[in-house]
Amino acid sequence: MNKKKALLEFLADGKFHSGTKLAQALGVSRMAVWKQVQSLRGYGLDIFSVKRKGYRLSQPMDLLDVTRIRQMLATAMQTRISTLEVAFVAESTNRYLMDKLPRENIHGHVVLAEYQSAGKGSKDNRTWVSPLGGGIYLSIGWHFDTYPNSFTALSLATGVAVAGALQQCGVEGLGLKWPNDIVSQGSKLGGILIESRGITTSHCDIVIGIGINVRIPEQVHALIGQPFTDISRLVRTLPSRNQLVAAIISATIGMLIEFDRHGFSRFIDEWRRLDLFVGKEASLVFPDRTLNGRVLGIENNGMLAMSINGRKHQFAGGELSLRSLE
Amino acid sequence: MAMDIRKVKKLIEMLEESGIAEIEIHEGEESVRVSRHSVVGPAVAQVPQSGAGAITRVTAAAGAEPGAEPGTTSADRIPEGIKVKSPMVGIFYSSPTPGKPPFVELGKAVVKGDVLCIIEAMKIMNQVEAETSGVIAKIMVENGEPIEYGQPLFVIREGT
Numbered sequence: 001m002n003k004k005k006a007l008l009e010f011l012a013d014g015k016f017h018s019g020t021k022l023a024q025a026l027g028v029s030r031m032a033v034w035k036q037v038q039s040l041r042g043y044g045l046d047i048f049s050v051k052r053k054g055y056r057l058s059q060p061m062d063l064l065d066v067t068r069i070r071q072m073l074a075t076a077m078q079t080r081i082s083t084l085e086v087a088f089v090a091e092s093t094n095r096y097l098m099d100k101l102p103r104e105n106i107h108g109h110v111v112l113a114e115y116q117s118a119g120k121g122s123k124d125n126r127t128w129v130s131p132l133g134g135g136i137y138l139s140i141g142w143h144f145d146t147y148p149n150s151f152t153a154l155s156l157a158t159g160v161a162v163a164g165a166l167q168q169c170g171v172e173g174l175g176l177k178w179p180n181d182i183v184s185q186g187s188k189l190g191g192i193l194i195e196s197r198g199i200t201t202s203h204c205d206i207v208i209g210i211g212i213n214v215r216i217p218e219q220v221h222a223l224i225g226q227p228f229t230d231i232s233r234l235v236r237t238l239p240s241r242n243q244l245v246a247a248i249i250s251a252t253i254g255m256l257i258e259f260d261r262h263g264f265s266r267f268i269d270e271w272r273r274l275d276l277f278v279g280k281e282a283s284l285v286f287p288d289r290t291l292n293g294r295v296l297g298i299e300n301n302g303m304l305a306m307s308i309n310g311r312k313h314q315f316a317g318g319e320l321s322l323r324s325l326e
Numbered sequence: 327m328a329m330d331i332r333k334v335k336k337l338i339e340m341l342e343e344s345g346i347a348e349i350e351i352h353e354g355e356e357s358v359r360v361s362r363h364s365v366v367g368p369a370v371a372q373v374p375q376s377g378a379g380a381i382t383r384v385t386a387a388a389g390a391e392p393g394a395e396p397g398t399t400s401a402d403r404i405p406e407g408i409k410v411k412s413p414m415v416g417i418f419y420s421s422p423t424p425g426k427p428p429f430v431e432l433g434k435a436v437v438k439g440d441v442l443c444i445i446e447a448m449k450i451m452n453q454v455e456a457e458t459s460g461v462i463a464k465i466m467v468e469n470g471e472p473i474e475y476g477q478p479l480f481v482i483r484e485g486t
Contacts, residue, residue, distance in 0.1 A: 102439050102455070147413045155448040179448035197441060197453035200413040204452075302448060303415070316415045316447035316472075 003028065005088045005114075007036050008045075008132075014060030016053045043089075043115045044131030044220045059215070061133045062240045064112050072246035077253045082108035084249075091118045092128075093139035094209035098195050101205055106141030110249055113137045119211060120193055128191060128211045131220045135230070136212040136245055142256050143205050147198065152316060153264035153302030155179045158192050158208055160267045161255035163274055165247035166190075166212070169239045171231055175276035178295075178304045178320050182212070183276055186322075187229035189213055208256075210248060214241055264302055271298060277320060282306070284318040292323060405463040407483040410454060412473045416447030420469040428469075430480070434462050442480055445473055460484040 006026055010017050023030045037047055037055055046058035064086045070078070082105075090096050090113035097106050116137045119128030130137050148154065159180030166174060166182070166189075177183045182190035190212040198204025213230035215238065232238050258266050272278070277295040284291045284306060293308035303314040412418075420428040420443055429441050436442065441453045442462075464481040467473060 151414045151452075152416065152448045152450055155450050192449060194450040195453075196450065197455055198413070199439075199455045199457045200411050201457055204413070301415075317417060 003032075004036055004040060007033065008040060008061075008114075009063065011040075011047065011055060011057045012061045012063050014057050016050070016056045018052075018054035020054075022055070040132065044134060044217055046217050046219060058217075062242065063133065064114060064245065065242055068240075068242045069112075069246050069249070072243055074246075074250035074254070077250045080108050080253050080257070081110055081249070084110045086112045086114070089113060089115045089117060090137070092116050092120045092209070093137050094120050094193065094195055094207050097139050097141045097207040098197075100141075101197055105143070106205055106207065107143035108253075109141040111139045111141075112245060120209060121191070129216075129220060129223045130211065131217055133241075134216045134220070135214045136210065136241055136248065138210045138212075138245060138248060140208045140210075140249065140252055140256075141205065142208070142253075143203065144198075144260055145203055147200065147204050148260055149263040150301045151204075153267075154206070154259055155192065155194055156271050156298065156302045157255050157259050157264055157267040158194065158210075158252060160270045160274065161251040162190060162192065162210055162212070162248055164270070165251035166231070166244070168251075169244055169247050170237075171234050171239075173234060174274065176271060176274040177276055178298060179302065184229050184234055187227040189229050189231070189234070208252060210252070212244065212248070214238070214244065264300070268298070268300060277322070281323045283321050283323050284315060285321065286318050291318070295320075404466075404478075405481050405483060407460065407463050407481040408458045409478040410442060410457060410480040410482060412445055412454065412475060412477045412479055414445055414447060414450070414452060414473075415475050416445040416450075416452070416473055418467045418469065418471045418473045418479065419444040419446060420465075430462050430465075432462055432465055436460065436462060436482065454479065456480075456482060458482055458484050 003026060007022065010022060010025065019030045019033050022033045026033065037049065041047055048056045048058060050056070066084055066086055070084060073081070087093070087096065090111070093111045093113050093116065095118070096111050097109060100106050113130070115132040116128065116130035119130040119137060121128050128137070156179050159176045159182065163174050163176060163182055173184050174189065175183050180192045181188055190210065193209045194206055195209070196204050196206040213228055215232040216224070216228070216230045231244070255267070275297060278297045280295050282293070282295050284293070284304070291306070291308055293306040293313075296305035296307055296312060299305055299314055303316055304318075304320070305312060305314050307313075422429070422444070429443055430436055436456045436459065438456055438459045440456045442456055443454050445452045445454060460482040462480055463483040466478050466480065473479070
């Protein structure tokens with residue numbers, strides 16, 4: 001794996017590198033370089049190879065860098081992080097932290113990956129398509145001494161934190177789809193999945209998984225089973241992933257500290273400002289049925305309120321989508 | 327109000343025992359409704375049902391059903407032990423992923439900290455751990471069932 005990473009560090013500048021020079025620098029044969037290039041292509045990278053010129057990435061790439069991320073973190077958050085690490089490839093960053101429980105302390109442990117081979121979408125085994133360097137795949141571990149009040153609303157508060165961090169980095173036109181999808185112009189930009197384990201009457205440990213599309217290469221577009229967008233289409237100058245990551249970590253940890261003290265109340269107004277569905281006709285899809293109605297908004301506990309046949313109902317699950325009224 | 331305060335108290339206890347969100351009892355002209363939820367607005371507790379996705383109004387009109395006299399039904403059949411309750415509203419899953427064997431079964435020994443089930447809601451998947459070591463004496467909910475906050479899920483008989 002180190003060889004792949006080392007190769008990518010050469011290619012990241014987006015310029016041509018000859019196979020011979022790469023082979024020398026990495027201490028391997030030219031055939032081995034070619035094999036590594038093939039395998040990087042398998043991770044979703046667009047690498048040209050041109051005779052007598054060598055290999056070149058279609059676009060320069062900013063690799064994740066722990067030192068740079070640390071420098072850009074909000075000062076107050078620096079001390080809240082116990083470990084900050086980048087795994088070049090991870091099955092899933094959430095899985096990586098969850099597997100440490102219950103034995104290890106994951107409080108303040110932040111993990112990033114350049115590529116996820118099995119990024120988690122949600123319970124029904126959807127995967128988060130995670131091309132190498134094309135997005136942000138980030139998990140944050142945290143410990144609560146007691147289950148916070150309205151625990152499920154933590155999911156919505158995280159959406160507020162992440163959307164705020166992206167706005168701070170110049171990404172405009174963002175909104176939220178219940179419970180926490182980050183959406184722009186009807187397309188998904190990012191998703192959040194929280195996993196946790198704990199004893200109801202005492203503590204809990206949580207892992208917040210955040211996936212953001214930064215620049216999704218064309219060759220993986222077909223793998224994503226829903227309308228999506230990425231940050232590169234929403235900004236004039238693309239912020240570096242390190243900058244985005246630092247902003248997201250700072251905002252999320254800040255949110256966790258607030259949520260532990262005050263619950264969802266500090267985030268509800270902002271969630272409602274970002275709510276893209278309130279007042280709209282929508283469908284709420286469950287595995288075996290679909291309910292249609294008008295979205296009334298969110299309750300103080302984070303549940304979705306909908307008016308269905310003139311009656312108000314509250315929901316803690318289901319997949320929301322706008323209904324086209326033809 | 328003619329209804330005995332002790333009856334109301336009993337009602338509240340039953341409610342807490344049962345995991346039901348709301349009970350309404352009619353006695354002649356009088357009626358009382360007790361709800362465990364302090365949601366703003368009307369005290370409805372509606373959750374999507376299971377993977378099934380139906381909505382259920384979690385209400386029980388205890389007086390309406392013969393044989394559902396206070397204190398004589400399900401509460402008495404619950405074995406002694408520690409009740410493990412849900413920390414959140416959501417759907418109860420007995421196994422890590424569909425088709426996999428359940429985390430625990432009736433009569434199985436568990437150690438404090440073992441995962442008993444998953445409750446899922448709003449993109450949170452929460453693994454509920456055993457708060458004590460012992461034997462699973464009762465499983466009070468079924469796979470795919472909608473769960474209320476504080477609803478008892480398991481009874482663990484303490485000891486190893």
